[in-house]
Amino acid sequence: MVLVAGDRFAVSAAEDQMAKQIEASVTESLACDVVPPTVSNVSIGGFPFLTQIMFGTFKNIGVSVEGIPTPGPRISSVEAHLKGLHIPVKKILTNSVGEVPVDDVEATVHLDYDDVNTFLADQPGKIQINPVDGGEQVEVSGTADVPVLGAQEIGGVTTFEIRDNKLTLVPSELSLRGGLDFSIPVPGGVGELLPSVPIPVGGLPFDLSIVEASTDASGLSLTATAKDVVLPEAETRTRQCPPTDNSGN
Template identity: 30%
Template sequence: MRALRILLVIVVVLGGIFVAVDRVAVYFAESEVEGRVQVTGATIGSTDVSIKGFPFLTQVAGGRLDEVDVEITGIETDANGRRIRISRMNAALHEVKLADGYSSATAARATGTAVISYEDLTEVASDGVAVEYGGNGKVKVTGTVDILGNPLSRSVLSTVTLVDGHTIKVHADKVPGEGISGLEGLVREKTDFEREVGGLPSGLKLRRIQPTADGLEISVTGTDVQLAG
């Protein structure tokens, strides 16, 4: 009986040591991956990586992680000759295959959300145009047009849609002065625009876009998503 108790104590102690070692290994692995995350054709500000599942060490031994949650902030890339910034992107990556240590990691599938702030959207709109939240899933676009030498400022409520899964389209629902010859076209030249969104990890695609008070919220999904390397 005494021997059994001793054995149980040993098992508990060893189990505790294994858990501690496993968690320490996760911490160092997360730090290593954070430093290796790359996005082709873009620069990134910072990354935060959380490796899920237990035990971690047996996952590493098999060369595959069950789930890795990634948050990337400050993704910057070109959009039609203009620099576009994705404020942040969160993604849950499943069945992440490791190769060459932590230098390469590819997820079988992924889902997530990317957010573009209205300040950043304003930066890639037409010159002199400001974009903000308009309420009820719309954006408010304000621009100034020149009418016979006189500046005329107009604000419109616009619908935001995705085109071909990679381009944001902003289109005014109604333009003040519709029906006045030439005025609608001048206003729309300022307020309506399309911008391609790049800068996402390879394999991720834009699926749905929704204006919110915090910015344009974009749902992303993908397969064979490259996290690093």
Template identity: 25%
Template sequence: MAQDYPVDQARPRRRGRKLLIGLFVLLLLLAGLLVVADRVAVGVAERMIGDRVRQEIAKQGAQSAPPEVEVGGTPFLTQVLDGRYQRITINLRDVQASVEGDAVRLPVLDVTARNVRASLDTLRTGQGDVVADTVNGAGTISYESLAALLNRPGLTLGEQNGKLTVKAPADILGQKLTISGTADVTVADNGAVALRFNDLDAAGLPNLPLARAFLSNYAKSISIDVPLPELPFQLAVREVRPLPEGLAVTADAKNVPINSAG
């Protein structure tokens, strides 16, 4: 004989399911609010860092487009409480500075700071140290700005097979010829970019000592040390490589105080 259960016994189960659904929805809402709060905090931090970087660039007598800052690692608020940030990336565009009277332009300068240590009290008061374990920089020097420094009419620079190339018109012993060749590119002891043109030639060059001497003197005249603008965050240049878009400069630094850059 079938047994009928009271209707009011099913109601608590339905109310229990409604309660669980309500709690689940509430948790989703809280999680969403935390995500929103986390992203808002990231935006505030990125703007503050961007303002500081802009101030430091101005102090160095340089100019650039507004810095693009990205604070990496999630969740951000957990990093704030821990006082350690995984990664901060700063992208600078059209960096220009006057070095010894000559204009040096870096179309791109990307800086990445890793394992940045900053206490919550330091962020709140602005007092104290903000230190990055490592900072890496990657920039590009345009060939146009290098050619302007060499100050030879018609001279152009470029890249071929990983080498820095040069072409320039010249009047050699009454003949209009085109000089071409390659250069060795290294980092000088003072951090400048050393250009050494040791392999120059010109099609149709007369086989005369005077013509060869002209070519040798021309190579020496364009072999210079290119001074770079002071890089932020104590970055020291380690490597320079010719690329199609310009000379790629790689720099790094360790244990860098971010809040006193440059």
């Protein structure tokens, strides 16, 4: 029991330290006028933990990051697992952890439909998306200039592809909506009616790259990965922000 208690105490202390390292990692390149993301639910997996300390390698650290600034739609959360963190035992014992190399990161990036639609509303075609069948399919609608008929509401289904680390919405199976209701041959003319729309999701923590996209009833789940990541030293102040003037001058 004493060993178990000591192991759990060591885990708690290490989780606090790793939370600081991760916070430094996700805020180091942010501008001063950007609200930093929230890091929570830092948990170290694997038992016994003291053995991991002895060998200088943490097997798996889970973390949630919310409020991530992005040039595209708001990202509701990133649930990440950092695997293979290398910290020599001497650095742990002397409280001089410094930078932390990480072998692999696997993450799920969550985007809500409402946030995606807010972004799409300002894009060409004013495209909007809506889940059907519990998110197994996603309908797409927008406005397009149809030859002879002029501006018309167009609808169909959409898939999501990954191109250059961007999530790309690719409409297909289009038909006219409203008073007229007939199918438009696919693929002819689809790109001209409702264009493929890239949805930027850059600026993810840990240098994550998007590799796969799936949908459910609430939104999009993007699988992201990274290799050979380095968490910066927790005490390093990489955001050189001027102090806030509260004097009113």
